[in-house]
Amino acid sequence: MDLTRVTAAGGGRLAVRESGPDGAPPVVLLHGWAQTGAVWDLPGFHTYAVDLRGHGDSDDFGDYRDSAQWAADVEAVLDHTGPATLVGWSYGGLVITDYLRFHGTANVGALVFVSAITEIGRGRPGGETGPVMRAALPGAITDDAVLATFCQAMAPLLPAATVAELTAAATSVSHKVRGELFRRDVGSAEVLKAVDVPTLVVHGTQDEVVAPAAAEYSAALIPGAELSLYPDTAHAPFLERPERFAADLLRVAR
16 A cells, blocks of 8 residues: 555645555545545555545645535545546545536546435435434534444444444544534535436445435436445445445446
């Protein structure tokens, strides 16, 4: 694994973990709220796992409420990687729609939304949350014990060691950044309707962080999107069902 730092608009640096064989499908991976790119493990692909701004080894910089700045971050990564499949887990799905809003799909081979939100704000159907997320907020923004409980509850059947890694990543994110990511109001219906590349929407039927209804909403708006619901799966399908997820990703990655 190679760690590269990509300079984004405004001068902030984004950490990108690159791994996988040359010639394998290139995939840019965007993690969820209060996590890092280290969450991903996808052998068989050439992956670029990004630490979002303010997370992991990336700098804390800029305006976390501005869609244009999130879009510029993804643009900087794609300038580094070249055209790739974009995969967004949870909050990473919203970052994908931020990018599409300003830059379209010219450098995107395919899209994969994984237990993802595509909108945020009160009454936004693409951002509908479940009881685990609602129970965690606002406490998990400033209370590490509440955040640890959230990490356990978001995918209860994960091994204890994996939950410990998720918890360590989450608690390393500052209280400021944790809070700023929720202080947004973004609708994405028109962005989703304009998507013109192959798109896969993956969601666990037992997800209580992001409601499955959010995935159904996004899949219904994106032309030709495939909705793949994983039974007996919570908020992290790529960790809970890695073989199925890898096979699904291989079908669409460009």
